[in-house]
Amino acid sequence: MRDATPDFEEFVAARSPRLLRMAWLLTGDPHLAEDLLQTALAKVWPRWAQISIDRPEAYVRRVLVNSHVSWWRRRWHGELPHDQLPEPPAAADPFDDVVLGQVVATAVRALPPRQRAVVVLRFFEDLSVEDTAEALGCSTGTVKSQTHRALQALRGKLPTRELLLDGGRRDGA
Amino acid sequence: MTGPEDTGWDPGAPEGDEDREVADELRVLLQLAAPHLPAPEDRMERVLARAARTRRRRRRAALAGGLAVGLTAAALAAAPALAPGPGGTALGPAASGPALGAVPPGARPSSVPPSAAPGAGSTGARTVRFTVLDDVAVDVPGGWYDLTVLPGVGQLDPVGYLASQRLAGGTGCPTRDGRQESVCLTAGTLLDDGVLVTLRLIRDPNAVGKYLGEVGTMQNMARDKDCEARGGTLQLFGSRAMLLNGRPEVVQLTACASRPTDETLTALSKLAASLRPAATAPDGSTVPTASVVPGGPRSPLAPTP
Numbered sequence: 001m002r003d004a005t006p007d008f009e010e011f012v013a014a015r016s017p018r019l020l021r022m023a024w025l026l027t028g029d030p031h032l033a034e035d036l037l038q039t040a041l042a043k044v045w046p047r048w049a050q051i052s053i054d055r056p057e058a059y060v061r062r063v064l065v066n067s068h069v070s071w072w073r074r075r076w077h078g079e080l081p082h083d084q085l086p087e088p089p090a091a092a093d094p095f096d097d098v099v100l101g102q103v104v105a106t107a108v109r110a111l112p113p114r115q116r117a118v119v120v121l122r123f124f125e126d127l128s129v130e131d132t133a134e135a136l137g138c139s140t141g142t143v144k145s146q147t148h149r150a151l152q153a154l155r156g157k158l159p160t161r162e163l164l165l166d167g168g169r170r171d172g173a
Numbered sequence: 174m175t176g177p178e179d180t181g182w183d184p185g186a187p188e189g190d191e192d193r194e195v196a197d198e199l200r201v202l203l204q205l206a207a208p209h210l211p212a213p214e215d216r217m218e219r220v221l222a223r224a225a226r227t228r229r230r231r232r233r234a235a236l237a238g239g240l241a242v243g244l245t246a247a248a249l250a251a252a253p254a255l256a257p258g259p260g261g262t263a264l265g266p267a268a269s270g271p272a273l274g275a276v277p278p279g280a281r282p283s284s285v286p287p288s289a290a291p292g293a294g295s296t297g298a299r300t301v302r303f304t305v306l307d308d309v310a311v312d313v314p315g316g317w318y319d320l321t322v323l324p325g326v327g328q329l330d331p332v333g334y335l336a337s338q339r340l341a342g343g344t345g346c347p348t349r350d351g352r353q354e355s356v357c358l359t360a361g362t363l364l365d366d367g368v369l370v371t372l373r374l375i376r377d378p379n380a381v382g383k384y385l386g387e388v389g390t391m392q393n394m395a396r397d398k399d400c401e402a403r404g405g406t407l408q409l410f411g412s413r414a415m416l417l418n419g420r421p422e423v424v425q426l427t428a429c430a431s432r433p434t435d436e437t438l439t440a441l442s443k444l445a446a447s448l449r450p451a452a453t454a455p456d457g458s459t460v461p462t463a464s465v466v467p468g469g470p471r472s473p474l475a476p477t478p
């Protein structure tokens with residue numbers, strides 16, 4: 001086996017934490033997230049010499065998202081997209097990091113995989129519609145419609161900004 | 174009426190406001206929710222081990238797939254009257270590599286470095302597989318370079334390049350007329366006996382019908398301005414209809430050559446005749462063997478059929 005080039009090692013060391021968080025949002029599970037990240041990196045490594053040094057993260061991000069969609073098609077994860085999202089735990093404190101993570105992850109995970117990918121790319125990675133379309137290999141119109149549907153599905157299922165602000169004041173008190 | 178389906182954000186519409194509100198909250202929530210997970214110390218080793226396993230699996234699959242290639246070629250040769258799809262049936266984009274169109278700008282030239290810039294008549298042919306061109310395979314003379322340019326935003330199809338000289342892509346290319354060239358010859362122009370070949374797909378079933386029976390012979394065509402700009406003295410055109418991913422498609426091949434020798438022209442004919450569908454690995458892997466660079470502006474090197 002060839003040794004990894006310093007470039008690749010540096011990239012993995014520097015960018016993996018962010019990519020792993022993204023993978024977690026896609027999978028909702030830390031082990032699957034690490035598996036997904038390693039899968040993506042293993043796909044990228046043989047082609048590293050051909051990948052631009054300018055924006056390798058965009059390439060890895062795309063491989064990661066597509067790998068996740070591919071997983072979804074090939075494997076049964078016991079998940080099903082639903083029209084109706086589950087309600088967040090009523091008694092939970094939304095400002096508890098763990099609970100907040102669960103609430104958000106549950107809501108995002110209930111989305112179909114492409115919508116989930118759009119949400120993560122647009123609102124976690126903060127990509128433009130155009131960049132998201134490029135990353136997913138689809139049209140900007142598809143990204144817009146998927147975004148709209150995802151946001152419609154998520155409406156009312158997430159802690160609101162007012163609650164967040166209240167929580168912030170409470171925490172600061 | 175234009176809804177979100179068409180326009181995405183529309184601040185004037187109620188849906189736009191509501192979407193924007195949810196989106197703003199989502200941005201904050203996702204950042205708060207995504208945990209900072211610990212990294213395994215041996216992540217790099219695991220990644221490299223996975224890559225090695227994949228490489229071994231593909232090698233085995235390629236060996237097994239050789240038989241399938243032969244059978245496919247034999248079937249196509251035995252059935253030249255390949256029927257196009259039903260009238261009016263649009264052939265959708267084929268399933269290509271997972272990274273289609275998302276490669277970042279810039280790329281290095283082909284990973285096959287010849288010791289010198291050989292002409293097309295060089296021996297030691299190898300097979301290049303353009304996975305993103307719906308898995309077309311072609312035999313090229315030894316020492317040639319290959320490169321695939323993925324479609325940029327608003328573009329439809331990738332383009333495959335083969336050349337007897339080193340190719341560069343993306344930021345390795347100069348700008349021309351204010352546009353960054355997607356692919357270029359690192360020498361700037363074609364050397365004597367140098368060739369640049371472009372491969373494109375036509376997925377129109379009606380067009381497929383026109384090319385049935387073509388066996389990949391190359392014919393002279395008028396040089397376009399891009400070929401002239403590259404120092405080409407001769408431009409050739411060929412095409413071949415074949416089943417790719419189970420669908421009838423046409424592979425168009427254009428060659429721009431500079432003072433080609435007879436040997437080079439013969440090699441080009443062989444190259445064109447060798448166009449064929451590549452075997453698909455049993456595991457469904459679609460990793461391209463051709464070097465890949467992103468799209469951007471349509472390459473001025475790419476001819477307009």
